[in-house]
Amino acid sequence: xxxxxxxxxxxxxxxxxxxxxxxxxxxxxxxxxxxxxxxxxxxxxxxxxxxxxxxxxxxxxxxxxxxxxxxxxxxxxxxxxxxxxxxxxxxxxxxxxxxxxxxxxxxxxxxxxxxxxxxxxxxxxxxxxxxxxxxxxxxxxxxxxxxxxxxxxxxxxxxxxxxxxxxxxxxxxxxxxxxxxxxxxxxxxxxxxxxxxxxxxxxxxxxxxxxxxxxxxxxxxxxxxxxxxxxxxxxxxxxxxxxxxxxxxxxxxxxxxxxxxxxxxxxxxxxxxxxxxxxxxxxxxxxxxxxxxxxxxxxxxxxxxxxxxxxxxxxxxxxxxxxxxxxxxxxxxxxxxxxxxxxxxxxxxxxxxxxxxxxxxxxxxxxxxxxxxxxxxxxxxxxxxxxxxxxxxxxxxxxxxxxxxxxxxxxxxxxxxxxxxxxxxxxxxxxxxx
Amino acid sequence: xxxxxxxxxxxxxxxxxxxxxxxxxxxxxxxxxxxxxxxxxxxxxxxxxxxxxxxxxxxxxxxxxxxxxxxxxxxxxxxxxxxxxxxxxxxxxxxxxxxxxxxxxxxxxxxxxxxxxxxxxxxxxxxxxxxxxxxxxxxxxxxxxxxxxxxxxxxxxxxxxxxxxxxxxxxxxxxxxxxxxxxxxxxxxxxxxxxxxxxxxxxxxxxxxxxxxxxxxxxxxxxxxxxxxxxxxxxxxxxxxxxxxxxxxxxxxxxxxxxxxxxxxxxxxxxxxxxxxxxxxxxxxxxxxxxxxxxxxxxxxxxxxxxxxxxxxxxxxxxxxxxxxxxx
Numbered sequence: 001x002x003x004x005x006x007x008x009x010x011x012x013x014x015x016x017x018x019x020x021x022x023x024x025x026x027x028x029x030x031x032x033x034x035x036x037x038x039x040x041x042x043x044x045x046x047x048x049x050x051x052x053x054x055x056x057x058x059x060x061x062x063x064x065x066x067x068x069x070x071x072x073x074x075x076x077x078x079x080x081x082x083x084x085x086x087x088x089x090x091x092x093x094x095x096x097x098x099x100x101x102x103x104x105x106x107x108x109x110x111x112x113x114x115x116x117x118x119x120x121x122x123x124x125x126x127x128x129x130x131x132x133x134x135x136x137x138x139x140x141x142x143x144x145x146x147x148x149x150x151x152x153x154x155x156x157x158x159x160x161x162x163x164x165x166x167x168x169x170x171x172x173x174x175x176x177x178x179x180x181x182x183x184x185x186x187x188x189x190x191x192x193x194x195x196x197x198x199x200x201x202x203x204x205x206x207x208x209x210x211x212x213x214x215x216x217x218x219x220x221x222x223x224x225x226x227x228x229x230x231x232x233x234x235x236x237x238x239x240x241x242x243x244x245x246x247x248x249x250x251x252x253x254x255x256x257x258x259x260x261x262x263x264x265x266x267x268x269x270x271x272x273x274x275x276x277x278x279x280x281x282x283x284x285x286x287x288x289x290x291x292x293x294x295x296x297x298x299x300x301x302x303x304x305x306x307x308x309x310x311x312x313x314x315x316x317x318x319x320x321x322x323x324x325x326x327x328x329x330x331x332x333x334x335x336x337x338x339x340x341x342x343x344x345x346x347x348x349x350x351x352x353x354x355x356x357x358x359x360x361x362x363x364x365x366x367x368x369x370x371x372x373x374x375x376x377x378x379x380x381x382x383x384x385x386x387x388x389x390x391x392x393x394x395x396x397x398x399x400x401x402x403x404x405x406x407x408x409x410x411x412x413x414x415x416x417x418x419x420x421x422x423x424x425x426x427x428x429x430x431x432x433x434x
Numbered sequence: 435x436x437x438x439x440x441x442x443x444x445x446x447x448x449x450x451x452x453x454x455x456x457x458x459x460x461x462x463x464x465x466x467x468x469x470x471x472x473x474x475x476x477x478x479x480x481x482x483x484x485x486x487x488x489x490x491x492x493x494x495x496x497x498x499x500x501x502x503x504x505x506x507x508x509x510x511x512x513x514x515x516x517x518x519x520x521x522x523x524x525x526x527x528x529x530x531x532x533x534x535x536x537x538x539x540x541x542x543x544x545x546x547x548x549x550x551x552x553x554x555x556x557x558x559x560x561x562x563x564x565x566x567x568x569x570x571x572x573x574x575x576x577x578x579x580x581x582x583x584x585x586x587x588x589x590x591x592x593x594x595x596x597x598x599x600x601x602x603x604x605x606x607x608x609x610x611x612x613x614x615x616x617x618x619x620x621x622x623x624x625x626x627x628x629x630x631x632x633x634x635x636x637x638x639x640x641x642x643x644x645x646x647x648x649x650x651x652x653x654x655x656x657x658x659x660x661x662x663x664x665x666x667x668x669x670x671x672x673x674x675x676x677x678x679x680x681x682x683x684x685x686x687x688x689x690x691x692x693x694x695x696x697x698x699x700x701x702x703x704x705x706x707x708x709x710x711x712x713x714x715x716x717x718x719x720x721x722x723x724x725x726x727x728x729x730x731x732x733x734x735x736x737x738x739x740x741x742x743x744x745x746x747x748x749x750x751x752x753x754x755x756x757x758x759x760x761x762x
Contacts, residue, residue: 010452164452237759249760322445328452335446349451356445359453365515366557368458371707379759384707402758410450417456418557424448 001202003228004238006378008411010164010231010329012203017288017295018167022175024299025312027103031073031303032084032340033059034094038139040066045095051078056106056279058129059095068141068343069131072097073281073301075104085339087306087325088332094340097303109277115186123190123274130273131280131343136234136263137330139344142270145262146190148255155193156243156254157184159200159207159264160227160234163327166347168284169264171297173200173207177214180264183271184222191260196222198264199243201229231329232409236261238378250379250405265346280343285309289350291318300341306348307337321356324349329410365418367391373412373422379405383412383422390425395432403429458556461652462516468643469523469697475625475636479585480531484632487538488526494539495522498546503555517556521545524564527633527693528737529571532583537575541567561744562704565737572737582629597689597733623687633697634690644696653700657712661695662686664720665727672728685727694736695719704744711747711754718743 036042043060047053053072060070076099086092118126124143132142136158161169173180188196200208208226215222225243227233237248239261246257254261265283272278281302288295293314300309306323310316324331325345341348351359373383382401389398406426413423477484499518503509512518522542529538548570549563550556572579622628624637633640647653666682673680685691699705699719706712719739726735 008454010454241759247760250758252760320444322447322451324449324451329450331449331451333444333446333449333451335444351451359451360445360447362457365458366555368461368557368702369705369707370461370702371709372456374707374756375709377756380756380761381758382707382755405758405760408449414450414452415454415456417454417458417461419453419457421448423450427448 001228002199002225002242003230003233004241004378006376006380006411007230007232007238008376008415009229010414012164012229013288013290014165014167014170014203016165016290016292017286017297018170020167020171020296022168022171022284022297022299025301025304025309027074027099027101028301028304028308029099029101030079031097031099031301032094032305033070033073033097033303034084034086034089034092034340034342035060035070036086036089036092037070037302037342037344038068038133038141040064040068040141040144042093043067043070045081045093047078047081047095049078049080052076053078053097054104054106056109056281058131058279066141066144068133068139069129069279070095071131071279071281071302072106073303074099075102076100085336087334087339087342087345094303109279112275112277115275118274120190120192123186126274126277127270130269130278132266132269132273133280133343134263135265135269135283135343135346137326137344137346139342142262142266145260146187148191148260150255151258152191152255152260153193153258154195154197154244154260155184155188155191156239156259156261157196157198157264157267158234158236158239158261159198159204159211160239161204162201162229162231162234163329163331163347164231165288165349166286166327167288168286168297168346170204170207172268172284173204173264174210176268177210178218179271179275180267181211181214181218181220181222182275183267183269185220186270186274187260187262187267193260197243198222198224199227199233199239200224201227201233203229231411232378232407235378235407235409237407250402283341283343283345285341285345286347287313288347289320289352290355291316291320291352292350293317302343303340305337306334306339306341309341309348310337310350316350316352319353320350321353322351324351329414330408361419363419364421367418367420370417372415372417376411376415378409378411379407381405383426384420386429387420387422387425390428395429398429399433403433406430458517459515462520464650464652465647465697466516466520466523468646469527469633469640471639471642472527472633472636472693473523475639476531476632479635480583480632484531486535487529487531487533487632488523490535491526491529491538491542492519492522494542495519495525495546498543498551502547502551509555512556515556518546521549521563521567524633524698525567528564528568528631528690530579530582530630531632532581533578537571537578541571544570557703559703560747561741562698562701565698565741568737569741584629585635597685597727620683620687623684628688630688631690631693633693634688637687637692640692640696644692647696647700653696654709654712656709657700657705657716658695660713660716661699661719661723662691664717665691665724668721668724669728672724685724689727689734690736691723694723694740698736699740699743704747706747706750706754708751708754708756711750714750714754715743715747718746
């Protein structure tokens with residue numbers, strides 16, 4: 001089975017939500033839509049307080065190259081444009097919309113016909129207008145990624161979902177198989193590549209089977225590769241290594257080795273943008289955790305507060321200790337549940353007070369040089385050495401250990417028997433020496 | 435507008451938010467546990483006095499750890515991480531079965547103080563602490579350290595170790611009366627019916643424990659194998675009266691080779707971090723051990739080989755690094 005060097009099998013806890021079909025979350029009465037939900041320039045609002053908006057109306061845009069448009073996710077009135085809690089940035093300017101309860105669609109949202117006749121440029125324009133970003137994590141604007149500066153020969157589709165707990169991509173693959181394949185077809189057309197490969201971990205056999213059957217049935221020329229279930233298999237560079245045996249050097253991007261990587265969720269939203277003219281105003285979010293009464297996969301409007309999702313999952317069985325946007329390995333812990341779902345919110349994970357205590361117990365013991373972090377590091381670093389540089393306050397020594405190679409997957413910190421906060425240290429080094 | 439939710443008290447940390455269950459203490463206690471079968475064989479073969487040596491050594495190691503770390507340096511209590519217990523146990527395993535108790539205690543004290551504390555405690559020591567204790571005792575009390583009781587002899591007749599027999603031949607060693615020389619078969623050596631240090635007695639028991647450590651991936655089989663194989667090959671080539679006629683099985687099964695290769699050369703702190711580095715370390719240990727055994731002044735070379743290679747660890751780590759992702 002294909003894989004990369006290093007990494008670690010991590011108990012996935014995916015059983016909590018993997019059998020839960022995607023449910024449509026009821027409309028929220030208010031949404032908070034941050035004007036920065038992507039990699040790149042912050043959008044300027046194009047609506048003002050008191051404006052009426054419809055579902056799918058553009059409310060923010062930027063004339064910068066790397067940016068992505070923002071749309072209203074419900075119909076109603078713009079209550080205000082203020083600084084509000086943001087799951088990644090802490091605080092950011094956001095448009096607050098009060099719902100009128102009608103969910104009236106914007107007039108631009110009408111099913112498209114004659115998709116085949118659309119040119120590459122027209123497709124890119126549609127994607128740009130729809131505010132599509134990569135839904136795998138970095139939320140990179142899709143119209144930029146799909147128009148690479150260098151020639152590429154392969155499109156890789158990431159269906160790995162190696163983050164523990166998360167199952168939204170898995171559910172999408174099961175429930176929207178054909179739409180995803182159509183979305184991939186569009187990407188293929190835009191980039192103009194022959195070869196398309198979907199990578200999926202071995203623990204998602206049903207998805208692999210479904211996609212394979214669909215490909216045969218609809219005569220799609222797409223390879224589906226079964227990958228070893230190992231974290232961080234879904235990291236871009238590791239995926240390319242596993243499937244194509246090409247290595248993207250530090251500081252380079254996939255197109256430098258002739259590859260574009262996109263997520264299955266992105267393919268799905270691209271399908272919706274092109275076929276249904278639907279901007280990216282909702283997404284599937286896995287809401288999970290052992291202390292949650294009913295872990296679920298929910299289709300949620302962007303801007304819905306975490307609290308409402310948690311309430312929809314019937315709240316907590318025991319006291320929550322941590323609310324994380326994303327998975328447990330790379331997710332971001334939140335200081336409040338009054339924070340909106342954004343385009344990059346793949347999951348909301350709740351750890352109980354007890355779990356948090358368990359995981360923080362005995363932190364920062366002396367490094368015993370056991371070498372676990374070295375063996376698992378997917379980019380061939382010496383994490384323990386960087387951690388020691390921080391401990392000894394010798395950041396001047398850190399540069400020789402290539403701290404900027406780090407993809408921040410967190411595996412070193414996960415495996416450390418001395419419970420050292422290795423990744424925090426590497427982040428510190430990066431921040432100080434940048 | 436935005437308010438902090440006060441109904442819940444949320445922890446904020448950077449990722450990752452989960453940890454594997456492995457801990458330093460768990461590893462140390464597992465190694466300790468895996469050494470127990472060998473100790474039991476020794477108690478069975480040499481009598482209860484062995485138990486008292488082991489206990490004295492462990493207690494003194496823990497007391498020294500507490501004194502220097504917790505009491506004098508006011509560091510957090512490190513006794514439960516199991517490293518002091520392991521050092522005490524390993525030191526005891528490096529003593530002859532007839533060693534006096536004060537020697538075990540003194541050795542432990544030196545092991546902890548000069549093997550570990552002076553370097554900054556666990557993780558910062560250059561040399562294997564137990565071996566520091568052992569070579570200190572070897573240098574200070576050479577006679578006591580080489581008086582080996584024969585197994586199953588209550589009156590503790592001094593019997594030579596197989597390696598001493600091999601080395602000194604039948605011409606008589608300075609310490610031993612030739613008439614008392616006992617010959618051991620390979621199966622005696624394997625099962626543990628021979629003179630020697632406490633922990634060296636039974637190869638079978640040592641391998642039993644080591645197989646668990648390898649199963650749990652606490653140690654890699656590559657380092658011990660490269661160590662043992664190097665000794666085997668080296669002594670086979672140079673150990674006999676002509677080339678390629680050495681008794682390599684005797685060399686592999688006797689002395690502290692198995693104990694050293696599986697339990698002391700594999701010490702995380704004092705060995706290289708990369709697998710490739712560990713193999714170099716093992717080969718180096720094997721060569722030094724063989725040279726000392728065949729041509730050196732001591733019958734046994736495992737301790738010195740490991741200590742010498744410990745010194746080479748930083749150098750190995752400097753030159754043997756994992757391949758940087760993206761490099762050709």
